[in-house]
Amino acid sequence: MAPIRDIVIVCNNIDEAGGAQRWARSMGELLSGEGHRVLLIGVAGVANPHDYAAEYEDGRPPYRTALLHEKPVHVVHRPAIDVRLRHPRAGLRHRAYLSLQQEGADRLSHLVGSLDTENAVIICVQVFAMEWIAKADTHGIPVIGMSHESYAASMASSRGTRVKKLYTGLPRFVALTEQDASDWTTKGGMNNAASMPNPLPFPATGGADPDAHVCVALGRLSQEKGFDLLLEAWSYVAKARPGSDWRLKIYGDGPDRPALEAQAAALGIASSVSFEGATNQVPEALRSGSIFVSTSRAEGFPMTLLEAQACGLPCVAFDCAPGVREILQDGVLVSLGNTEAFADRLGALMDDDDLRGALAKAAPDSVARYAPDVIALRWERLFALVHR
Numbered sequence: 001m002a003p004i005r006d007i008v009i010v011c012n013n014i015d016e017a018g019g020a021q022r023w024a025r026s027m028g029e030l031l032s033g034e035g036h037r038v039l040l041i042g043v044a045g046v047a048n049p050h051d052y053a054a055e056y057e058d059g060r061p062p063y064r065t066a067l068l069h070e071k072p073v074h075v076v077h078r079p080a081i082d083v084r085l086r087h088p089r090a091g092l093r094h095r096a097y098l099s100l101q102q103e104g105a106d107r108l109s110h111l112v113g114s115l116d117t118e119n120a121v122i123i124c125v126q127v128f129a130m131e132w133i134a135k136a137d138t139h140g141i142p143v144i145g146m147s148h149e150s151y152a153a154s155m156a157s158s159r160g161t162r163v164k165k166l167y168t169g170l171p172r173f174v175a176l177t178e179q180d181a182s183d184w185t186t187k188g189g190m191n192n193a194a195s196m197p198n199p200l201p202f203p204a205t206g207g208a209d210p211d212a213h214v215c216v217a218l219g220r221l222s223q224e225k226g227f228d229l230l231l232e233a234w235s236y237v238a239k240a241r242p243g244s245d246w247r248l249k250i251y252g253d254g255p256d257r258p259a260l261e262a263q264a265a266a267l268g269i270a271s272s273v274s275f276e277g278a279t280n281q282v283p284e285a286l287r288s289g290s291i292f293v294s295t296s297r298a299e300g301f302p303m304t305l306l307e308a309q310a311c312g313l314p315c316v317a318f319d320c321a322p323g324v325r326e327i328l329q330d331g332v333l334v335s336l337g338n339t340e341a342f343a344d345r346l347g348a349l350m351d352d353d354d355l356r357g358a359l360a361k362a363a364p365d366s367v368a369r370y371a372p373d374v375i376a377l378r379w380e381r382l383f384a385l386v387h388r
Contacts, residue, residue, distance in 0.1 A: 002380045005036045006120040008112055008141075010129045013072075014042035014065060015049035019303070020125050020148050025052055026201055027123075028063035030372050031379070038063035041111065043104060043129050044073040066111055068104035068132060105135035117141050121383050127159055130166040142386040145173040146196075149300040150321045151183035164188060171386040176301035179322035196382065197326070198301050199375035204364035206312030208287045210357045213246045215346070216289030216313065218282065218304050219296070221254030226295040226318065228256070228263060229339050233295065235267040236343035237350070246272070246350055248293075251285045253278040286311040290356065291349060295342065296320050302327065309367045314359030316346045330359060330366040 009024050028038045045067050053059045076097035112122065122143045124130045133143060145167035147154055154160040167173040167190070174196040175181045184193040215234075219225040227250065234248050250260075250273065257275060264270045279285045286292065292308035294317040301323040308315055315331035317324055325333065332349060334342045349356055368374075 002034075002384070003119050005383060006039070006115040007031050007036050007383075008039045008041060008115070008120065008122045009125060010041045010043070010108075010122060010133060011125045012043050012128050013046050014040050014067075015046045015052070017050040019300075021050075022201075023148065023198060024125055025061070026199065028061065030199060030376055032062040034376055034380070039111070040065045041108065042067045043132055044069045045071050047072060068107050069100070073100065073104075101132060102135055105132045108132055108136040109138070112136070112138055112141060115139070115141065119387070121386065127162045127166055130162075134166060142171050144382065144386060145170050147173070147175050147180070147184075147300075150177075150298070150323065151175065151180045151188065152321070153298055153300065155188070160188070164190065168192070172382060174382070177322040177326045179326065183322075194382070196378060197370055197375065198303060198306070199372045200306055200310055200367060200370045201303070202283055202307070202310065204310035204367050204371065206310075206360070206364045207283075208289060208312040208360060210290045210312075210314075210360040211353070212288065212290045213350075214289040215246065215248045215291045215293050215350075216251070216286055216308070217248070217293050217295075218251040218279075218285065218308075219294075221250075221252050221256045221260060223256065224296065224298050225252075225254075226297045227260050229297075229318075229337065229342075230293060230295040231260060231263050231267060231269065231273065233339040233342040233346065234273065235269050236340055237347050238269050238272055240343070240347060241350075244272075244350075248273045249276055249285075249289060250274070251276045251279050251282075282307055283311055286313060289313060290360075291316060291346070293346060294318065294324075295339075296324075297336070299323055305331075306367050306370055309363035312360045312363050314349060314356055314363060316342065316349060318342065327367070327370075330362050 011020055011024050014021055014024060024040055028040050032038045040063055076094050117139050120141045122141050124133055124143055124145045147163055154163055170192060172194055173190060173192050174194050175184055176197055178195045181193045181195040184190040217230055221227055264273045286308050292313040292315045299321040305315055305327045315328055317328055318336045319333040320336045332345050334345055
């Protein structure tokens with residue numbers, strides 16, 4: 001039987017309604033349910049925190065939370081020598097930032113100082129937070145580093161360099177997919193990389209109606225999610241099927257909504273497209289459809305594809321990242337950005353009742369490998385490994 005552990009999960013913040021925060025909260029629930037003592041720590045507070053407590057009947061999550069800094073932390077990079085010579089205050093601001101960072105690291109040292117070091121584990125969800133962990137006295141507690149984006153996305157930003165600097169030397173660094181773990185090893189030179197996918201947030205029980213004649217999309221209405229590409233593809237679908245009763249429902253909100261609504265009108269598809277806004281009822285929203293569509297330009301480990309298949313939806317998606325390929329073993333993959341090909345593959349699925357029904361039936365079983373108990377067992381094995 002696995003020992004009861006003190007598990008500390010550290011994020012940049014724990015109060016935004018973002019993917020990393022939801023992962024941390026769901027893992028807090030999952031690991032608490034396994035009997036572990038879980039502490040979620042945010043490096044900093046946020047200006048407009050999401051009310052996660054309201055998601056529990058008694059207003060109390062099954063884990064503890066703490067912040068290293070109550071207010072948002074604004075990064076101050078070390079200025080170059082010539083800048084410091086011309087602007088002495090630039091150097092002072094950087095030193096003040098380092099002092100603030102050390103104060104937070106000291107608080108982290110205090111928070112983990114009373115834990116059972118023989119069984120405790122620290123999980124660093126985002127590499128920015130690792131800067132605080134690296135400066136803290138973690139009392140010999142093993143640290144597991146994480147990246148919630150693809151290797152390619154990390155290396156296209158400064159995060160790739162920081163991952164290699166801050167996670168090298170940890171007992172384990174986990175990526176979300178096997179391909180990304182392999183890339184970090186073979187291309188990134190990391191010798192401690194492994195994969196650890198996200199768990200399903202709800203049971204894979206199906207329930208969607210393959211004959212509802214509704215395509216569903218869900219996500220933040222922003223550039224990286226590619227809803228402009230989806231509307232372009234849908235215009236081809238609609239043009240090829242005049243008078244069709246199929247509809248496209250888009251759940252989510254974000255800065256691109258006005259532009260997307262204008263685009264739908266300009267393409268002449270506004271009558272078959274509805275913008276449903278954000279929803280807290282994700283399973284219900286997904287089960288209102290017959291097909292799930294995703295035209296993201298970039299993804300890490302897209303939970304919407306997991307959730308859609310759990311609800312019994314066949315999926316059509318752009319092949320934009322290893323996470324998409326790893327999840328979508330029984331769906332339809334289309335070359336990134338090819339909206340005409342996307343329309344052709346989507347249209348074929350819309351027109352073929354038998355194929356759509358078969359994929360819908362197979363969808364829940366295809367994501368059974370991401371069931372919470374399966375992922376919890378993988379984490380237990382990882383905890384045991386880092387304590388050898």
